[in-house]
Amino acid sequence: MNGSLFVNFPFIVVALLLALGFYTIGFKRNLIKVVIGVEILEGAVNMFIVALGYVKGGYAPIYTQAPQEAVGKMVLPTPQALTLTSIVIGVAVTALMLAFAVNIYRHYGTLDVTRVRRLRG
C-alpha cells in the first residue's frame, strides 16, 4: 500500500458510506428510511471486504476458459464468498424489516419513528 489517494479510494468511500448509513439510521424519521440506512451500512461493509480482496495484477479464480497468463496469479476468492454470504443474509434481514414495517403501519397508522414507540420506559 503506497498510501496514495487512489489506492485508498475504496476505503474512503467505505468510511463515507458508514457515516451516511449511521446518519440515516440516527436522524431520519421515516421507518423505511431507517431500514434503508441499515442497507447502506451493509453496502459499506460489503464494499470494505471486497476492496480488501483486491490484488493488483491478480486474476479471477475461475479456470474455465481462463487466459494462459492467469495461472499462478489467481486471487483467493474468500472475500467474495464472505460478501455473498452477507448479501444473502442482508436480503433476509431487509425482507423481515419491511414486513415488520408493513405490519407497524397497519396497527399504528404511521411510519414516523417518534410515534412508533408504545414500548418504552
Added chain:
Amino acid sequence: MTTTIIKTTTRLLAPLILVFGSYIILHGHLTPGGGFQGGAVFASGLILLIVANVRDKVQELFEKTPLTQLESLGALGFLGIGLLGLMSYTFLKNAIANSGFLFGGTTPQGINPGYLNTGGTLSYLNIFVGTKVLAGLTSIILIFFLILRRERDEW
C-alpha cells in the same frame, strides 16, 4: 400497474430470464454464479410474471404452487448432501467428486473449456440452494404483492 407495455415486455423477457437463471444455477461450479445468484435471477423472472398480472389470477395460481415445500426441499437436500460426507469423511466433504456418478466426472487440472459433468457435490448443492432461493424470494415478493394490492383495494 399492468399496462400493455409491461405485459408485452414480460411475455418476451420472462422465458429468457428463467432460462438464464437455470443456466447460472447449473453452471455454478464452472463460471461465476451459483445457487443463490441463479435462484435470485430465476425468482426475478417469476416476480416479473407476478407484477405483470392481476392480483386474483396471481393468488389463484400461486395457491397451487408448493413454494413452502420447495423451500424445505432445497434446505433438506442441502443437509442431505452435507450428511453424505459423513460416510467415512466429514460433514460437507465432496464425496461425489471423481466417483463417476452424475456430476462426478474427472475434474481436469488447470485451464479448461469447462465440463458440466464435474463438481461432485458442489453441483448438487447449487441446485438445492437455487431451489430454496427461488422459492423463498418468490414467496417474499408474493406476500408483499398480495398484501399491498389488497390494501390498495381497501383504500
Added chain:
Amino acid sequence: MIEHLPALMVALPLFGAFIAPLFKKHYKGVSIWAIFITGISVVLSLLLTKEVVTNGIIMYVFGADKPTLVLPSGYVVPIRIMFEVDAMGAFMAISATLMSFVGAIYSYSHVKKDTGLEKYYALLMLLEAGILGMVLTGDLFNLFVFLEIAGIAGSALVGFRNYRGEASEAGIKYLMVSSVASLMVLFAVGIFYGQYGNLNLAYIAKNVSFNMVDMIALGLLFASFAMKCGAVPMHYWVPDAYTEVPAGINPPLLVATYASLYALFRVSFTLFANVVIDLARVGWIMSILGVLTMFIGVTMALIQKDVKRLMSYHAISQTGYMLLGVGVGLTVLHDPSKLAEFGRDAMAGGVFHIINHIIYKSLLLMTAGALFYVTGTRNLNEMGGLARKMPITTISFMIGAAAISGLPPFNGFASKFLIYETSYRLNPLLTVFAMVTSVLTLASFVKVFASAFLGPPLEKFENKREVPKPMIVAMLILAALCILFGLFPNVVLDKLVYPAVDALINFAQYHSWGGLA
C-alpha cells in the same frame, strides 16, 4: 460417530426446522416434532460435554478427510471452516439445548390458539441452531453468520403475534439492533481478514499484533456484543423484545442473548489473551459496565407495572453480575498469584451465574406467561389473589424469585456468593453495588408476589384455573433444577463450570487447536 457430534449438533435442529413447515396445519404433530428434536439435541449436547470435559478440545473440520485434519499437508494456515469445541462452548451448548427443549414443551399449550405454528416451531429450532453454531464455531466469519441466523430467527419470533402492533415494533427494534451489531462484527472480521489473511479464531489469536487497527476491531466487537447481550446503556431492546415474545420462546431467546455474552468472553479471552497491559483495561471496562448494568437495570425494574417488562429489566441487571464476575477475572488474567487467589473463582461465579440465571429467569418469565395465559393481561395493577387459583405457578414463582434474589438454598445464591467475595478483593465498591442490587431485586419480586398472587381473591378471576399440564411440567423442570443446583453447587461447579473457566484461562490450548498443531 462421536467425532461427528459438533456437526450433528447444528445439523439436527436445522433438519427439524426444515421438516417443520411440511406439517402444514397439523399443529399437534409439529409441536411433538419440535419437542422430539430438541429432546434429542439435549442428549447430544450432554454427550458432547462429557467428551469435551474428559478428552479436551474437540476439533471438527468441515469438508476434510478426517474431522481432526486442521492443517492439510503442505499448509501452514488452516483453510477450512472448523468447529472448535472447548468446555465453555459445551457449557453454553447444554444451556441452549436444555432451554429450547423446555421452551418447546411450554409452547405446546401456551401458543395453542395462535395460527402459523409450523413456522413458529421452525423458527424455534432455527434459533437453537443459530445459538449452537455461535457457541461451537472456531471461525470468526462463521460466528457472524450464526449471529445473524439467531438474530433473524429471534426477531421473527418476537414479532410472531402479528395481530399485535407492539409485537412488530419490538421485532423491528430487535432486528435493527441485531443487524447493526452483526454488521459491525463483520466489519471487525474484515479488519482481521485484511491484516492476517485468515478467519480462523485460533490462527488470528496466535498472530494478532495489537496495533491500533486491531484495537479498533476489538472496540467494535466489544461494543457490538455488549449491545447484543444487553449491557447498559445499550439495553433498550431487551425489555421490548422479552416482553412481546411468546413466553415459550423466552428461554431460547435468553440463551441467544448469553450466546453474545459468550462471544464477548471468547473475543476478550481467546482472541486478545496475549495482550498484557490492555487486557486489564478491557477487564475494568467490563466490570464497570457490569456494575452500571446491574444497578440501572434493577432500579428501572422497580417502577415497572408490566410483569414481563419488570422481569426483563431484571434480566439486564443479572447480566451485570456475569460481566462483573468475568471482568474481575479478566483484570487479573496475567497476574498468576491473584488469578489463583480470586480471579478463577470470580470467573467461575460469572460463568456459573449464566446457567443459573438462564434457569431461574426462564422460570420467572414462564410464570409471567402463565399469568398472561390465565388473566389475559400483563398489567400488575389488574391482578391479585391468584395464589389460590394457581398454586403450582405460585410455588414456581416463589422458587424463581428466591433464586434470583440469591437466597440459599437456591441456585442464585452460590454464584452471587462467589461474585461478592471475589469482587471485594478487587474493589469493595463493586461489591457494595452488587449487594444493593440484590436487595432491590428481592424488593421488586416481593412487589410482584404481593400484587399478583397475594391479596383478596378478585371477582373477575372467579372461574380461572391452573394452566395446562405441559406448561406446568416445563416450569417444574426448571424449578427442580433451581433447587438441585442450589443444594449441590459444587457438583455443577466441578463438572461444568470450572472446566469452562479453565478453558477460558488456558487460551494456549485453544490457540493450538487442542494440541493438534
Added chain:
Amino acid sequence: MSFTLTTPSGFWNPLFWVIFLALFGLIAYLIYSRGNPSYKKESDQVRPYLSGNIEPAKEKVQVKAGDIYWGFIEALKGYYKILEAIHTGDIRDYILWYLGVGAIVTFILIGGV
C-alpha cells in the same frame, strides 16, 4: 462425594443449611407455642373493622402494584426523571447509544486514557 463448596473465604454445605433450618424452625416453634391462642375462626374476629363502616369491594381495597414502594420512588424522583428521559423507546436512540459507547470503548482501548 462431598457436597462442600469452598469459596475464597467461606464454604457452603447443604447439610449445615438443613441443620440450621431445623434449629431456627425449632426456635420459631418455641416462640409460637408460647403465644396466646385467642384467635377464633368463623367469628367476627376475621372481619376487618372500619369504624363501623361497611367493608368496600375487594377490588377497591387491594393495594395496586403501582403504589408499592411509592415512598422510595418519590425519594429518588430526580434519579428516575433522568432514567425516564433516557428510555425514549425511539429506535434511533438505540443505535446512537451504541455508536457513543462504541466510540468511548474504542477510544479507551487505543490508548486515549
